[in-house]
Amino acid sequence: MARIIVVTSGKGGVGKTTSSAAISTGLAQRGYKTAVVDFDVGLRNLDLIMGVERRVVYDFVNVINDEAKLGQALIRDKRVENLYVLPASQTRDKDALTQEGVGKVLGQFAEDGFDYVICDSPAGIERGAQLAMYFADEAIVVSNPEVSSVRDSDRMLGILSSKSRRAEQDDEPIREHLLITRYQPERVDLGEMLSVEDVLEILSVPLLGVIPESEAVLQASNAGVPVIMESGSDAGQAYDDAVARLLGEERELRFVDARKKGFFSRLLGK
Amino acid sequence: MNDTPAFELKGRLLTLTVLRLFEPHVVNLAMALKAKVEQAPGFFDNTPVVLDLEPLQDGHKVIDFPALVSLLGNHGLLVSGVLGGNEKQRRAAADAGLGLFSDRQRGAEPPQPAPEPAPAAEPEPRPEPEPEPEPPARPATCSARLVTQPVRSGQQIYARGGDLVVLAPVSAGAEIIADGHIHVYAPLRGRAIAGAAGDVDARIFCQSLEAELVSINGVYQIKEDLEQGVPGTPVQIHRQNDNLIIRPL
Numbered sequence: 001m002a003r004i005i006v007v008t009s010g011k012g013g014v015g016k017t018t019s020s021a022a023i024s025t026g027l028a029q030r031g032y033k034t035a036v037v038d039f040d041v042g043l044r045n046l047d048l049i050m051g052v053e054r055r056v057v058y059d060f061v062n063v064i065n066d067e068a069k070l071g072q073a074l075i076r077d078k079r080v081e082n083l084y085v086l087p088a089s090q091t092r093d094k095d096a097l098t099q100e101g102v103g104k105v106l107g108q109f110a111e112d113g114f115d116y117v118i119c120d121s122p123a124g125i126e127r128g129a130q131l132a133m134y135f136a137d138e139a140i141v142v143s144n145p146e147v148s149s150v151r152d153s154d155r156m157l158g159i160l161s162s163k164s165r166r167a168e169q170d171d172e173p174i175r176e177h178l179l180i181t182r183y184q185p186e187r188v189d190l191g192e193m194l195s196v197e198d199v200l201e202i203l204s205v206p207l208l209g210v211i212p213e214s215e216a217v218l219q220a221s222n223a224g225v226p227v228i229m230e231s232g233s234d235a236g237q238a239y240d241d242a243v244a245r246l247l248g249e250e251r252e253l254r255f256v257d258a259r260k261k262g263f264f265s266r267l268l269g270k
Numbered sequence: 271m272n273d274t275p276a277f278e279l280k281g282r283l284l285t286l287t288v289l290r291l292f293e294p295h296v297v298n299l300a301m302a303l304k305a306k307v308e309q310a311p312g313f314f315d316n317t318p319v320v321l322d323l324e325p326l327q328d329g330h331k332v333i334d335f336p337a338l339v340s341l342l343g344n345h346g347l348l349v350s351g352v353l354g355g356n357e358k359q360r361r362a363a364a365d366a367g368l369g370l371f372s373d374r375q376r377g378a379e380p381p382q383p384a385p386e387p388a389p390a391a392e393p394e395p396r397p398e399p400e401p402e403p404e405p406p407a408r409p410a411t412c413s414a415r416l417v418t419q420p421v422r423s424g425q426q427i428y429a430r431g432g433d434l435v436v437l438a439p440v441s442a443g444a445e446i447i448a449d450g451h452i453h454v455y456a457p458l459r460g461r462a463i464a465g466a467a468g469d470v471d472a473r474i475f476c477q478s479l480e481a482e483l484v485s486i487n488g489v490y491q492i493k494e495d496l497e498q499g500v501p502g503t504p505v506q507i508h509r510q511n512d513n514l515i516i517r518p519l
Contacts, residue, residue: 100274151423154441158422202459204420204439 001066002110004117004172005246006136007179008160009153012123014144018217019239020120021049022228023140028083029228032115035074037105038088041096041134047087050077051224061089064101065107070108079229084114094128102131125159134165136191139174140208140246144182145194150202153178163193177208178244184213185258196256209242211235212255284428288353290322295330300341307345309468311489314346320371321363323355330354333359335366368382414450421460423465431467442482461485465509474507475519489514 007020017040024036038046041061047053052075058068063086070086077083086105089096109117120180121132133139139160143153160174162165167174180199187193196210211217217234220226228243234255241251293299307314319342325503328331339349351369352360360370414433421427423434423443434448437455444460446452449467451474458476465472465487472486480502482493486509504519 151441151443155443157420158425158444161422162425163418170503202439202441
């Protein structure tokens with residue numbers, strides 16, 4: 001039975017696609033057969049971040065419309081075994097997605113023996129985002145440490161708990177995780193940014209990880225490499241921790257304190 | 271290839287607002303209703319109601335259902351059916367396109383002599399002195415509504431006819447409404463509206479008052495005014511005349 005995980009946020013530009021790419025790669029690296037699905041029909045990006053944009057033949061909408069088989073549309077990653085990308089259509093819009101069609105495709109992943117399906121949600125709370133989360137078993141809510149992003153995440157959590165299939169069928173609720181991205185400890189210390197504690201206090205959702213703001217993210221995106229594969233970078237390591245926690249491991253939080261702090265200031269600071 | 275059914279019929283128990291009708295004249299009703307709605311404008315927002323005709327079922331009172339339905343509709347009350355009433359009244363209701371609830375569906379209220387689906391004969395005009403003094407029409411109070419999950423931005427929870435108890439945070443942008451008291455055993459960051467059906471004695475209790483707005487039966491304070499209060503400590507809020515009094519617990 002494939003476990004369906006939606007990566008969502010409400011707000012745009014917070015790092016959903018980067019996180020979807022990193023987390024799906026991390027799961028595949030650990031040996032799980034994983035697919036990552038781009039739900040952002042019309043604004044396709046995931047294929048770029050995953051570095052497979054030149055190999056797109058068929059897309060998600062083709063599979064929904066029975067114009068291609070799932071196996072034909074899935075792009076196998078050349079670097080990581082067990083990792084597959086299902087790109088979005090760039091020429092259609094989100095109305096091309098239907099609940100029935102999405103359910104059918106997600107069912108096929110289970111039949112094909114996938115362990116995890118990561119759904120990369122579009123921004124907003126409209127059709128595309130709602131369909132991305134409708135069938136989810138787990139949700140990773142991505143938030144930046146600033147008020148508008150946190151409020152949108154809160155709204156998304158409300159929708160997750162009321163408009164998903166699990167909510168409608170009165171099943172066990174979607175398991176929620178919070179992923180804080182673009183974290184800058186120095187700016188938190190200056191009071192310019194919400195701290196991890198502030199965000200947790202407002203959202204009260206278990207913390208999956210904190211990804212520091214990092215140059216590595218932009219470089220990796222431009223190069224089409226999921227940042228988790230840059231294992232020397234802080235963001236890559238933080239994503240690796242997040243994947244470990246997703247699988248139930250305990251990992252200490254890293255990269256949440258300002259780097260320059262000396263021994264004494266750390267001693268006195270906290 | 272479409273084998274999913276187009277619909278599904280299910281029996282469900284729902285709580286409905288019952289409007290007990292003491293007065294068949296639409297004009298008098300209109301005035302009474304106007305006065306009621308002025309207390310809480312916009313309160314009845316597409317609220318389904320069932321008309322209880324039981325107080326009018328004796329005698330020959332004729333009810334103009336189409337006029338009544340449109341009057342109530344103008345105030346946001348959607349008549350979904352009638353309860354009680356004599357044969358003629360029920361037939362008139364059916365002709366106006368209203369549903370007929372049988373008296374067995376009356377629920378927890380004491381059973382009334384059921385209006386038999388009698389033969390065409392008029393129900394005998396019974397001696398008038400019978401109508402016993404009805405208790406004033408108050409919304410039936412059900413037990414408090416309990417919410418254990420966080421109330422998120424954009425969500426709205428309404429405890430109709432009773433109290434609301436919330437055990438998790440109420441986020442900024444969320445709205446909780448109760449006809450009775452509101453208790454929040456966590457930070458209250460959204461909007462809280464108590465006594466929404468007109469109860470001036472309703473109170474709001476919360477663990478930490480960080481609300482965007484608090485209101486008791488129409489008297490409200492917004493965040494700007496509240497911040498001069500006592501943030502971060504448990505408080506209760508009640509209404510005194512036209513003011514909200516906020517006191518630490």
